Amino acid sequence: MHPLLATDLAQLPALLATARELSLDYLAALPDRSVALATTELVPPVLPEEGAGGEAALRQFWAEYAPQLGASAGPRFLGFVTGGSTPAALAADWLVSAIDQNLSSDGYSVAPAIERAALHLLRQLFGLPDAFAGVFVTGATQSNLVGLAVARQWAAARAGHDVAQQGLFGLPPLPLLSGAAHSSIYKAAAILGLGRAQVRAVGQLPGREAIDPQALEAALRELNGQPAVVVANAGTVNSTDFDDLGALVALQQRYPFWLHVDAAFGGFAAVVPELADRVAGWEQADSITIDAHKWLNVPYDAAMLFTRHQPLQAEVFKNSAAYLGPLGDRPDFVHLGPENSRRFRALPVYLSLLAYGRAGIADIVARNCAQAAALGALLDASSAFRLLAPVRLNVVCFTLTGANTSGRHIREFLERVRDSGETFLTPTVYAGMPGMRAAFSNWRTGLPDVARVMAALHAAVRESAEQVGT
Numbered sequence: 001m002h003p004l005l006a007t008d009l010a011q012l013p014a015l016l017a018t019a020r021e022l023s024l025d026y027l028a029a030l031p032d033r034s035v036a037l038a039t040t041e042l043v044p045p046v047l048p049e050e051g052a053g054g055e056a057a058l059r060q061f062w063a064e065y066a067p068q069l070g071a072s073a074g075p076r077f078l079g080f081v082t083g084g085s086t087p088a089a090l091a092a093d094w095l096v097s098a099i100d101q102n103l104s105s106d107g108y109s110v111a112p113a114i115e116r117a118a119l120h121l122l123r124q125l126f127g128l129p130d131a132f133a134g135v136f137v138t139g140a141t142q143s144n145l146v147g148l149a150v151a152r153q154w155a156a157a158r159a160g161h162d163v164a165q166q167g168l169f170g171l172p173p174l175p176l177l178s179g180a181a182h183s184s185i186y187k188a189a190a191i192l193g194l195g196r197a198q199v200r201a202v203g204q205l206p207g208r209e210a211i212d213p214q215a216l217e218a219a220l221r222e223l224n225g226q227p228a229v230v231v232a233n234a235g236t237v238n239s240t241d242f243d244d245l246g247a248l249v250a251l252q253q254r255y256p257f258w259l260h261v262d263a264a265f266g267g268f269a270a271v272v273p274e275l276a277d278r279v280a281g282w283e284q285a286d287s288i289t290i291d292a293h294k295w296l297n298v299p300y301d302a303a304m305l306f307t308r309h310q311p312l313q314a315e316v317f318k319n320s321a322a323y324l325g326p327l328g329d330r331p332d333f334v335h336l337g338p339e340n341s342r343r344f345r346a347l348p349v350y351l352s353l354l355a356y357g358r359a360g361i362a363d364i365v366a367r368n369c370a371q372a373a374a375l376g377a378l379l380d381a382s383s384a385f386r387l388l389a390p391v392r393l394n395v396v397c398f399t400l401t402g403a404n405t406s407g408r409h410i411r412e413f414l415e416r417v418r419d420s421g422e423t424f425l426t427p428t429v430y431a432g433m434p435g436m437r438a439a440f441s442n443w444r445t446g447l448p449d450v451a452r453v454m455a456a457l458h459a460a461v462r463e464s465a466e467q468v469g470t
């Protein structure tokens with residue numbers, strides 16, 4: 001063994017104690033550190049011939065770069081849809097690295113059984129029937145990819161073609177119909193050889209981001225019985241709008257399409273009784289994407305794909321090798337997703353669900369929605385801002401009032417907000433209007449954070465006005 005590795009092995013308790021100490025300091029200060037900051041290009045280090053040892057390397061990294069880390073896991077990071085880590089999820093994630101399991105198959109560790117158990121807990125959390133088989137993947141992008149890959153397999157199978165076996169060549173295009181598809185759907189279409197251009201925007205209900213079921217029916221009718229994929233949205237990123245999933249499911253009686261529901265964060269509506277009607281009907285969908293590293297507040301990276309068509313999924317993802325054994329009735333996860341080797345990302349989910357239960361998760365969701373509503377009300381009451389969409393869930397989509405509402409102006413405004421260190425929001429365009437979004441999905445956020453965010457937004461408005469005045 002190299003002497004530095006031997007020393008580190010001997011000093012492992014001290015090294016891990018250092019990591020623990022740095023982590024605890026970081027987490028204690030998390031609510032008050034700069035939420036986000038402009039980053040500078042870093043000069044990549046030269047690979048040393050002789051290393052510094054674990055403790056020195058760790059301390060040097062921390063001294064140099066900890067001040068430049070964004071508090072994306074903290075309570076006022078409202079960009080994208082970003083969760084933090086519950087205490088149980090964080091502790092579990094540490095263990096994941098310590099125990100570093102190979103999850104390839106049953107037979108040498110309980111870990112794959114825990115993955116299945118975590119999926120079982122999630123089905124209960126979301127009220128999904130046992131007919132939905134699940135698989136863990138790295139994020140909702142990957143989950144959408146898996147769902148659409150199975151959809152592709154289904155569509156071609158209708159014409160007696162096995163895409164996984166024979167490839168896509170010579171097949172007619174497979175239209176992907178959606179009201180307001182997330183960018184990751186285009187990415188998945190590109191990766192899968194379906195093509196970004198096959199993602200077709202279907203009309204939305206007036207003033208909404210939800211798909212118009214009549215427009216969808218018209219689009220399906222035009223396909224003359226050709227199979228399609230409908231990508232339903234359960235929580236759009238701008239206005240957190242939900243397609244009427246029941247109406248879409250009903251259309252499956254008359255038109256051949258695969259119904260994939262992108263419920264990356266909106267799926268959590270199912271956890272709160274007052275919100276659960278938003279996803280009514282999703283138990284009839286063919287595949288469902290739900291992110292875990294957003295609203296479940298487990299560390300990156302984790303999401304799930306649920307499908308009622310596991311045999312088709314295995315056709316796509318089966319990984320045949322003599323030493324992996326036959327597929328059987330309950331295929332190992334290596335046969336169900338893009339990854340073969342993978343992280344034991346089920347453990348933080350499993351432990352967080354057992355630690356906090358349904359009520360604990362529901363409380364995070366309900367409080368985040370209340371915080372979004374509170375910020376929405378404050379913005380609505382301020383002459384400096386205008387809501388672009390009603391606050392339906394956990395996201396506030398709004399813009400500045402006055403003449404200066406160009407995309408460039410919004411970006412400059414958001415840079416000011418970021419440089420205050422108080423909060424971080426991301427720009428968007430909603431119904432042709434440049435604007436911004438504040439997305440609440442962190443378990444630590446409280447109503448006092450909403451007041452601080454509002455104060456920071458007002459301060460940035462004043463600074464912008466002074467800038468114009470000088």
Ligand SMILES: *Cc1c(COP(=O)(O)O)cnc(C)c1O
Pocket residue numbers: 081138139140141142182184235236237262263264265291303
């Ligand atoms: C975040 C999000 C995605 C992509 O998720 P990642 O976890 O970043 O890969 C897809 N769809 C929706 C609706 C999302 O909100």
